[in-house]
Amino acid sequence: MAQRGRGEIECSRVSVILIHSERFAEHQTPPGHPERPERAEAMDAIANRWRARGIEIVAPRAATVEQLARVHDVDYLRRIAETAGRATALDADTYTSPESCEIALLAAGAAVDAVERVMGASRSSAVALVRPPGHHAERDRAMGFCLYNNVAVAAAHARAQGAGKVAIVDYDVHHGNGTQHTFEADPHVLYISTHQFPYYPGTGAAGEVGRVAGRGFTVNVPIEVGASDEDYQTVFAHIVLPVLRQFEPDLLIVSAGFDAHERDPLGGMRLTTPAFAAMTLELRAVAEACCFGRIVAAVEGGYDLHAFAASLDAAIGALSGPPSEANWPASGIASTRGDAAVAAVRPVQAAFWTL
Numbered sequence: 001m002a003q004r005g006r007g008e009i010e011c012s013r014v015s016v017i018l019i020h021s022e023r024f025a026e027h028q029t030p031p032g033h034p035e036r037p038e039r040a041e042a043m044d045a046i047a048n049r050w051r052a053r054g055i056e057i058v059a060p061r062a063a064t065v066e067q068l069a070r071v072h073d074v075d076y077l078r079r080i081a082e083t084a085g086r087a088t089a090l091d092a093d094t095y096t097s098p099e100s101c102e103i104a105l106l107a108a109g110a111a112v113d114a115v116e117r118v119m120g121a122s123r124s125s126a127v128a129l130v131r132p133p134g135h136h137a138e139r140d141r142a143m144g145f146c147l148y149n150n151v152a153v154a155a156a157h158a159r160a161q162g163a164g165k166v167a168i169v170d171y172d173v174h175h176g177n178g179t180q181h182t183f184e185a186d187p188h189v190l191y192i193s194t195h196q197f198p199y200y201p202g203t204g205a206a207g208e209v210g211r212v213a214g215r216g217f218t219v220n221v222p223i224e225v226g227a228s229d230e231d232y233q234t235v236f237a238h239i240v241l242p243v244l245r246q247f248e249p250d251l252l253i254v255s256a257g258f259d260a261h262e263r264d265p266l267g268g269m270r271l272t273t274p275a276f277a278a279m280t281l282e283l284r285a286v287a288e289a290c291c292f293g294r295i296v297a298a299v300e301g302g303y304d305l306h307a308f309a310a311s312l313d314a315a316i317g318a319l320s321g322p323p324s325e326a327n328w329p330a331s332g333i334a335s336t337r338g339d340a341a342v343a344a345v346r347p348v349q350a351a352f353w354t355l
């Protein structure tokens with residue numbers, strides 16, 4: 001019996017679990033808004049496909065005030081709660097519908113659930129298929145389609161559960177200003193972002209490296225518009241992966257945005273779908289080496305429905321089944337933007353990491 005029990009644990013540990021609810025479509029945005037309910041329907045279809053392949057899908061619980069208050073002001077939580085039952089504009093492109101505050105609690109709660117599954121070691125990896133996204137949300141401000149900072153709430157929860165060091169890698173095409181600001185003075189949470197620059201939200205220059213005790217634990221990799229698979233492969237090989245390996249996280253959290261895809265209407269990058277599998281496999285390999293493969297991913301952006309679904313599916317595929325080597329697509333484009341990004345970041349971060 002005991003032996004079979006161990007076998008079952010072994011077996012379940014290599015598989016991914018998905019946290020998702022059809023309720024994510026209930027967060028409504030105005031007509032024409034890119035962060036639209038159809039994105040939730042795309043995630044429903046993905047969840048159903050993975051369920052048919054034997055992957056477990058669980059519904060999220062709402063995040064609690066205690067969990068949210070680790071990264072958000074209590075006054076801000078009250079302001080968002082007061083939008084219940086109403087349609088409001090929180091900033092120029094961030095809106096609520098009557099259900100939004102409840103659905104945003106489920107999005108943050110899904111990220112928390114994903115952490116609990118992985119830190120509890122019942123699964124090696126967990127993906128929170130959620131909307132609204134989170135990485136632009138600041139301590140006291142909604143912005144960039146984001147209400148609560150799902151990934152920041154998840155990282156703070158992991159720390160509260162005993163994780164000594166948490167790494168967040170954000171490959172969304174936008175810089176995650178809210179996540180950076182939440183942890184910029186904290187040496188226990190490493191934030192690494194690859195993003196189009198200059199671009200919304202304007203933060204994320206290479207020189208932003210964190211503050212006080214957190215200096216060196218913010219790693220920004222700004223990349224010129226038009227970057228290809230090769231450019232991302234270059235910055236992963238020379239900056240993202242070496243820093244991650246040296247940090248040796250106890251948990252790796254991915255801000256999984258898919259708006260650096262070549263088809264995305266907001267982003268100006270040229271990533272192909274297989275590059276999202278490659279990036280995720282590279283991150284998984286670090287997690288296998290450092291922290292028993294523990295990875296949590298939470299969905300951020302991605303606004304071309306077809307590219308979003310295909311790339312998210314590729315990322316989940318990279319986390320399911322046995323680990324394998326990243327197979328970067330070869331588009332044949334020289335990595336000039338990647339080389340330029342590495343040349344800008346390396347001298348700044350060399351004060352903190354061997355690069």
Ligand SMILES: [Zn+2]
Binds near residue numbers: 172174259300
């Ligand atoms: Zn984005």
